[in-house]
Amino acid sequence: SQQGEEDPQALSIQEGENATMNCSYKTSINNLQWYRQNSGRGLVHLILIRSNEREKHSGRLRVTLDTSKKSSSLLITASRAADTASYFCATRGSGGSNYKLTFGKGTLLTVNP
């Protein structure tokens, strides 16, 4: 079954507002990553958080990880219309030779000008 489950499935906000997306997963992980996809094109890596980290920042992005709850959140602050896209979490399982990423269902974010 799918490792990551995002919620909400869709989120619509006004420009300037913050957007929060959540992701839950089921098994132990090495790291959790967030990706962005514009209009069914290729995915772009946004940020990675390791299993021993709790919070990470990159520009307007803030990611948290709670391994006890097997969940993560992605916060985009001061959103822009250009942030409109689908956002996916992806987990890499623990185990040295496990390089596969398992993707969640994604959140479709619409930022209205």
Place this chain on the structure above:
Amino acid sequence: SAVISQKPSRDICQRGTSLTIQCQVDSQVTMMFWYRQQPGQSLTLIATANQGSEATYESGFVIDKFPISRPNLTFSTLTVSNMSPEDSSIYLCSVLDTKNTEAFFGQGTRLTVV
């Protein structure tokens, strides 16, 4: 980082035919990954392609339906065989960075089977 050139970007195909998708990477990589993204859905891994060996397929995907070639460390192809409308999806190739953490993706192939 890695730059991946994937083609075709889109195609409309007749059922029963086959389509081969190509991915060219600008650097040598050990593993290449092929994903399928059905309409409105997330990415599902089809197989992992290693140079010099047969691809490793995930549960629900078989070589006869999705044959993969990996002739060298910078190139791979995925063929979608004997297509049906259920194969209409976006197909994406991907590689990992040198630390095998961050993934880079091609721009995807949007396939419509009619």
